[in-house]
Amino acid sequence: MTVQEAKVLDYETPPPRRVNYTAFVVEYLGLVLALVGLIVIFGLRSRSFFSPATFRTIANQIPATVIVAVGMTYVLIIAGIDLSVGSVLALSGAVLGVLMKEYHLSLFVAMAAALGTGLLCGLVNGIVSVRWRLPSFIVTLGMLEIARGLAHMVTESRTQYIGSAVGVIAATSLAGLSLPFIIAILTALLGQLVLSCTVFGRYMVAIGTNEEAVRLSGVDPRPVKIAVFAIVGVLCAVAAIIDTSRLESAAPNAGAGLELQVIAATVIGGTSLMGGRGSVIRSLFGVMIIAVLGAGLATLGARDETKRVVTGCVIVAAVILDYYRHRLGRSSR
Amino acid sequence: MLKHTTLPMPPPLLQLRLLSKAYPGVRALAEISLDLLPGEVHALVGENGAGKSTLGRIVCGLTHSDSGQMLLRGQPYSPASRPDARRLGVGMVMQELNLIPTLTVAENVFLSRMPRRLGFIDYATINSQTRQILHMLGLVDIEPDRMIASLGVGQQQMVEIADVLSRKCDVLILDEPTAALTGRETDLLFKQIRRLKSEGVAIVYISHRMEEIKRIADRITVLRDGKWIATHQAAGISIDEVIRLMVGRELGEASSRKRTPGPVALRVENLRRGNVVRDVSFQVHRGEILGFAGLMGSGRTETMRLIFAADRRDAGHVYLHGSSTPARIRSPRDAVRAGIALLTEDRKQQGLLLPMPIRANITLPKMSAVAPVAGWISGGKERTAAHRYARVLSVRARSTEQSVVELSGGNQQKVIVARWLYRDCDILIFDEPTRGIDVGAKFEIYHLLSDLAEQGKAIVVVSSDLQELMAISDRIAVMSAGRLAAIFPRGQWTQDSIMAAALSGYRAAAV
Numbered sequence: 001m002t003v004q005e006a007k008v009l010d011y012e013t014p015p016p017r018r019v020n021y022t023a024f025v026v027e028y029l030g031l032v033l034a035l036v037g038l039i040v041i042f043g044l045r046s047r048s049f050f051s052p053a054t055f056r057t058i059a060n061q062i063p064a065t066v067i068v069a070v071g072m073t074y075v076l077i078i079a080g081i082d083l084s085v086g087s088v089l090a091l092s093g094a095v096l097g098v099l100m101k102e103y104h105l106s107l108f109v110a111m112a113a114a115l116g117t118g119l120l121c122g123l124v125n126g127i128v129s130v131r132w133r134l135p136s137f138i139v140t141l142g143m144l145e146i147a148r149g150l151a152h153m154v155t156e157s158r159t160q161y162i163g164s165a166v167g168v169i170a171a172t173s174l175a176g177l178s179l180p181f182i183i184a185i186l187t188a189l190l191g192q193l194v195l196s197c198t199v200f201g202r203y204m205v206a207i208g209t210n211e212e213a214v215r216l217s218g219v220d221p222r223p224v225k226i227a228v229f230a231i232v233g234v235l236c237a238v239a240a241i242i243d244t245s246r247l248e249s250a251a252p253n254a255g256a257g258l259e260l261q262v263i264a265a266t267v268i269g270g271t272s273l274m275g276g277r278g279s280v281i282r283s284l285f286g287v288m289i290i291a292v293l294g295a296g297l298a299t300l301g302a303r304d305e306t307k308r309v310v311t312g313c314v315i316v317a318a319v320i321l322d323y324y325r326h327r328l329g330r331s332s333r
Numbered sequence: 334m335l336k337h338t339t340l341p342m343p344p345p346l347l348q349l350r351l352l353s354k355a356y357p358g359v360r361a362l363a364e365i366s367l368d369l370l371p372g373e374v375h376a377l378v379g380e381n382g383a384g385k386s387t388l389g390r391i392v393c394g395l396t397h398s399d400s401g402q403m404l405l406r407g408q409p410y411s412p413a414s415r416p417d418a419r420r421l422g423v424g425m426v427m428q429e430l431n432l433i434p435t436l437t438v439a440e441n442v443f444l445s446r447m448p449r450r451l452g453f454i455d456y457a458t459i460n461s462q463t464r465q466i467l468h469m470l471g472l473v474d475i476e477p478d479r480m481i482a483s484l485g486v487g488q489q490q491m492v493e494i495a496d497v498l499s500r501k502c503d504v505l506i507l508d509e510p511t512a513a514l515t516g517r518e519t520d521l522l523f524k525q526i527r528r529l530k531s532e533g534v535a536i537v538y539i540s541h542r543m544e545e546i547k548r549i550a551d552r553i554t555v556l557r558d559g560k561w562i563a564t565h566q567a568a569g570i571s572i573d574e575v576i577r578l579m580v581g582r583e584l585g586e587a588s589s590r591k592r593t594p595g596p597v598a599l600r601v602e603n604l605r606r607g608n609v610v611r612d613v614s615f616q617v618h619r620g621e622i623l624g625f626a627g628l629m630g631s632g633r634t635e636t637m638r639l640i641f642a643a644d645r646r647d648a649g650h651v652y653l654h655g656s657s658t659p660a661r662i663r664s665p666r667d668a669v670r671a672g673i674a675l676l677t678e679d680r681k682q683q684g685l686l687l688p689m690p691i692r693a694n695i696t697l698p699k700m701s702a703v704a705p706v707a708g709w710i711s712g713g714k715e716r717t718a719a720h721r722y723a724r725v726l727s728v729r730a731r732s733t734e735q736s737v738v739e740l741s742g743g744n745q746q747k748v749i750v751a752r753w754l755y756r757d758c759d760i761l762i763f764d765e766p767t768r769g770i771d772v773g774a775k776f777e778i779y780h781l782l783s784d785l786a787e788q789g790k791a792i793v794v795v796s797s798d799l800q801e802l803m804a805i806s807d808r809i810a811v812m813s814a815g816r817l818a819a820i821f822p823r824g825q826w827t828q829d830s831i832m833a834a835a836l837s838g839y840r841a842a843a844v
């Protein structure tokens with residue numbers, strides 16, 4: 001890096017399109033290293049880590065979590081939070097299950113109803129917090145209880161065993177990849193594109209950075225915020241469909257604790273809880289790190305409480321590392 | 334050239350020796366040496382981005398220099414932090430406002446030294462002490478328990494000054510303290526500066542207002558591109574010479590060409606909000622610059638915010654382009670769609686997206702122009718647009734990708750002006766558009782405003798700088814205690830008549 005005198009922009013040459021490789025490396029290197037490191041460590045320590053069973057555990061867990069994490073990244077970027085994702089997932093799954101099992105509706109109709117349920121929950125979250133200017137923490141905490149309660153009411157607290165009618169989604173595979181996996185990856189890619197290449201994405205980052213400045217430049221932040229919560233709701237429903245399909249059943253207590261897992265994954269990916277900063281692809285890495293960590297500790301025979309302690313430490317360590325990454329990223333720009 | 338070392342003087346209080354500081358890609362300071370004498374007011378001048386604030390930040394412990402050394406009262410001095418510098422008697426009023434908006438005036442003033450009784454904050458004490466501090470600066474109308482967010486930028490600035498003045502210090506750095514102040518507050522501040530001077534305090538005074546520097550400074554140091562250019566006795570140098578040293582070239586005159594205003598673009602009728610804005614009515618024509626003068630807190634900013642629907646109005650209507658039905662403006666979004674732009678006075682809280690690049694800050698109000706297809710931003714179009722407007726304002730930066738937070742105060746201000754030029758509204762309301770902008774760039778902005786008026790835009794400029802208003806306005810409206818006290822056409826105003834009108838409302842209230 002050259003140190004030069006402060007000068008007025010070189011206005012004669014048109015602005016170049018410059019890919020900043022240093023920033024790119026700083027952005028992703030740490031996460032890739034962490035993921036590879038974990039895999040290597042578990043591979044060395046445990047004989048059974050590189051087994052189909054481990055792989056299946058991870059592959060099963062990832063799609064739903066990734067899809068919800070895309071939404072969570074968005075909410076965190078606009079300086080909000082959504083605690084209701086697990087419950088909304090359960091409610092959407094419950095609607096899907098009950099409609100198929102009790103009312104014998106087709107998969108497509110039931111899926112549409114599930115997506116509608118997720119959308120509705122998201123809209124309520126968004127509209128209530130925007131209309132009354134309530135912190136989304138409180139509103140979605142309410143929704144966490146409401147949706148969970150409704151899920152139990154809809155299913156009468158019984159797991160709905162649907163069978164293979166719903167299993168087709170998880171059973172389908174293209175080019176060796178399961179459909180849920182493909183949907184998750186596409187959601188993440190699309191999510192990142194929308195975030196970094198569209199006006200909507202720009203508004204999200206701007207709102208998370210300084211909402212008042214956005215409002216005073218003639219852009220109404222409210223519809224954007226409502227849309228973000230609605231998107232999260234829909235993504236929860238997509239995740240619900242995938243999980244229901246994989247298990248061929250819908251349980252009223254599905255997705256319990258999912259919100260913390262997803263927030264942890266996004267935070268490991270470097271999304272700021274203060275808003276204005278975050279990346280979907282990095283959240284994807286966060287999800288994978290948590291999944292590998294969980295599965296790896298299981299193959300080592302770690303007990304549940306040990307897993308929680310270790311995961312907790314990893315989250316805090318990730319945030320500390322991110323603090324340094326952020327400083328490094330700033331000085332290399 | 335007079336060199337200070339040739340004159341008989343008391344030993345310097347603070348000595349800076351070959352201070353250098355680089356930020357990525359830019360040398361903010363290059364081997365600066367300065368002596369600061371007790372009881373002197375040392376003006377630090379230079380263009381936007383010359384390194385003045387950086388120097389101040391190093392002296393008051395906010396950043397460290399890369400090399401060089403400082404001596405305070407002859408002892409090596411390298412403060413680890415701002416409180417550390419404060420303990421050693423070095424205080425600074427920052428260029429950017431740093432008060433916490435959701436706390437009261439008193440809480441902000443005592444934030445770092447809360448007196449406690451049994452673990453609880455002793456509000457009676459902090460409120461009464463804050464009142465004393467405020468009174469010292471003539472701020473009788475600010476109650477210590479008011480929320481900072483309810484104060485204007487000028488008032489916040491005075492609170493910060495009062496805060497720093499209330500702490501005992503030997504070296505005081507004032508970074509553009511008057512950028513948002515009107516003449517009256519400036520006089521009050523200068524009275525305090527003279528008092529401190531007589532007590533032997535050494536004061537570094539950073540400003541872009543040359544007439545102030547002439548009034549208060551004993552010596553003047555000019556920086557350019559982070560380099561020391563010259564230090565002069567203030568008595569021995571003219572303003573023009575200082576400006577030439579600053580910019581390295583001659584400046585033109587502020588041209589006030591005679592324009593012929595067109596039809597009415599904006600008519601405001603009986604605008605009212607509480608007792609801040611009381612029945613304000615006026616109109617602006619296309620091709621006209623209407624200046625707004627008045628004392629701090631006279632309701633100018635609030636009036637503009639009401640027109641823009643940034644705040645809810647209690648009563649009143651806004652009519653556009655000669656229409657006889659009131660415009661439906663319920664939110665800033667409606668206002669911008671109706672062709673009204675408002676450049677807010679508080680760039681940090683209400684304008685900038687600080688961590689985001691210059692590019693995103695400029696294109697924010699009209700993304701559709703750079704995202705032609707279904708909301709997908711065209712990177713090339715956006716860069717070109719941002720670049721074009723950054724260039725109109727000569728923003729000093731590495732590229733339009735640089736974060737705004739890394740720019741000097743004046744350059745941040747230019748980014749905000751660029752944003753609204755890019756938005757291209759018909760009615761431009763500029764609240765303190767030149768706050769923190771250097772002399773050269775100020776002239777460029779005056780030219781720009783004049784050009785825009787000639788293109789048929791209606792322009793409203795609120796400014797605390799009366800000279801500026803008199804130089805650029807076709808008419809000057811004067812507000813006093815929330816009312817519109819008078820409107821003077823060009824040629825019929827004098828500084829005295831404007832000041833008299835600005836005070837009229839308060840006199841009436843006192844009777």
Ligand SMILES: Nc1ncnc2c1ncn2[C@@H]1O[C@H](COP(=O)(O)OP(=O)(O)OP(=O)(O)O)[C@@H](O)[C@H]1O
Pocket residue numbers: 006356357359360361379380381382383384385386387388428729738739740741742743744769771
């Ligand atoms: N945190 C930072 N990161 C990168 N560059 C910086 C940072 N702070 C300041 N600079 C650069 O250092 C240079 C000097 O900035 P400084 O704020 O000292 O200017 P200034 O003389 O106070 O200008 P102004 O009159 O506009 O306030 C500028 O080119 C600025 O862009």
Ligand SMILES: [Mg+2]
Pocket residue numbers: 385386387428508741742743
């Ligand atoms: Mg400065």
